[in-house]
Amino acid sequence: MNILHDVALSDYSTMGLGGRAAHLITIESRMDLLEALSWAQAQSVPVVMIGGGSNIIWRDEGFPGLVIVNHIQRYETFKEDDENIYITAGSGENWDTVVERAAQAGLTGIEALSLIPGTTGATLVQNIGAYGQEISGSLVTAEVFDTKIGDFITMRASDCGFGYRTSRFKTVDRGRFYITAITLHLTKGQIQPPLYASLAAYVKEHSITDLSPVNVRQAVIAIRNSRLPDPAIVHNTGSFFANPIISANELIDLRSLHPDIPSWPLNNDRVKLPAAWLIDKAGFKDYHDAATGMATWAAQPLVLVNEKAKTTADLLAFKARIVSEVHDHFGITLEQEPELFPLA
Numbered sequence: 162m163n164i165l166h167d168v169a170l171s172d173y174s175t176m177g178l179g180g181r182a183a184h185l186i187t188i189e190s191r192m193d194l195l196e197a198l199s200w201a202q203a204q205s206v207p208v209v210m211i212g213g214g215s216n217i218i219w220r221d222e223g224f225p226g227l228v229i230v231n232h233i234q235r236y237e238t239f240k241e242d243d244e245n246i247y248i249t250a251g252s253g254e255n256w257d258t259v260v261e262r263a264a265q266a267g268l269t270g271i272e273a274l275s276l277i278p279g280t281t282g283a284t285l286v287q288n289i290g291a292y293g294q295e296i297s298g299s300l301v302t303a304e305v306f307d308t309k310i311g312d313f314i315t316m317r318a319s320d321c322g323f324g325y326r327t328s329r330f331k332t333v334d335r336g337r338f339y340i341t342a343i344t345l346h347l348t349k350g351q352i353q354p355p356l357y358a359s360l361a362a363y364v365k366e367h368s369i370t371d372l373s374p375v376n377v378r379q380a381v382i383a384i385r386n387s388r389l390p391d392p393a394i395v396h397n398t399g400s401f402f403a404n405p406i407i408s409a410n411e412l413i414d415l416r417s418l419h420p421d422i423p424s425w426p427l428n429n430d431r432v433k434l435p436a437a438w439l440i441d442k443a444g445f446k447d448y449h450d451a452a453t454g455m456a457t458w459a460a461q462p463l464v465l466v467n468e469k470a471k472t473t474a475d476l477l478a479f480k481a482r483i484v485s486e487v488h489d490h491f492g493i494t495l496e497q498e499p500e501l502f503p504l505a
């Protein structure tokens with residue numbers, strides 16, 4: 162086991178901020194995971210498992226335990242019939258590489274989730290979603306190590322507690338399970354319209370009539386590249402706030418003051434509001450804050466970028482200003498999407 166000590170955590174978050182980890186190990190197999198866990202138990206230190214760090218903000222205090230960086234690789238397909246294919250992928254596989262392989266094999270189900278950074282296992286944690294697809298829509302089972310029983314188990318998708326950008330892995334059972342592989346059900350063939358509105362507009366504008374998984378993937382990549390910064394170049398963690406969900410009655414009240422506020426209807430008389438629009442209207446469009454070194458991304462104000470912030474405290478001060486201004490304008494409290502580690 163190659164355990165590193167006193168490691169800078171800013172290298173393990175795409176926001177590029179945070180203190181130091183007492184210990185850190187990269188694992189490549191289930192056996193490595195077991196060894197790392199028993200080492201941490203022997204040392205009586207806490208453990209956290211991460212993938213690409215694209216949805217994590219490390220506190221300046223750092224992490225006093227063992228950070229396990231997941232590189233577990235695997236890719237297998239199982240064909241049920243000419244239409245239905247199952248893919249099992251190791252949780253440490255790069256997610257976009259899995260999407261690319263599936264799309265190139267003519268499989269549909271995850272192409273709208275193209276170019277989302279990070280690892281395959283982490284997709285379950287916040288039930289990643291984009292352009293009308295969520296990982297929960299294709300997941301069949303997850304192979305996880307359950308720290309409560311001390312063994313690997315297979316968990317059905319229906320037992321993962323999925324919701325909008327959430328799951329049991331992020332809420333009630335946070336830290337209990339280490340995801341080691343996922344199995345997806347995909348189908349062969351074209352994508353069936355209707356497409357998500359912005360995707361539909363793109364394919365129309367570019368006269369794309371062949372809705373193959375590869376073509377839709379390319380369209381998603383083109384849209385994302387025009388709106389989002391590449392975390393390999395600009396420090397960010399994607400959408401910093403979740404889109405708020407309110408009741409239809411609350412929307413009526415809000416519209417009396419802000420008639421132009423956009424919304425998407427959900428089930429049960431609930432509506433989702435675009436956090437980007439709220440942030441924009443609260444005065445943070447293409448906003449560069451000299452005091453903290455933080456900014457909002459010009460093409461998408463929902464993305465906070467670290468231009469020259471020195472600490473997580475800088476980021477949190479900038480976040481607090483946005484939350485406060487949006488609340489003052491609309492009476493809505495924005496919730497942070499990337500997790501702050503370690504938990505308070």
Ligand SMILES: Cc1cc2nc3c(=O)[nH]c(=O)nc-3n(C[C@H](O)[C@H](O)[C@H](O)COP(=O)(O)OP(=O)(O)OC[C@H]3O[C@@H](n4cnc5c(N)ncnc54)[C@H](O)[C@@H]3O)c2cc1C
Nearest residue numbers: 211212213214215216279280282283286289290340398399
């Ligand atoms: C530019 C950009 C665009 C983005 N776009 C989207 C988007 O469109 N939609 C979307 O939903 N998200 C988006 N994200 C957020 C992020 O990419 C996803 O949440 C991604 O799934 C995180 O993967 P990761 O490997 O980096 O996870 P990490 O950030 O390393 O970890 C995230 C959480 O998952 C836990 N975790 C990680 N791996 C495991 C495991 N194997 N077992 C148990 N727990 C684990 C960690 O402990 C942590 O709690 C974006 C981020 C960026 C930077």
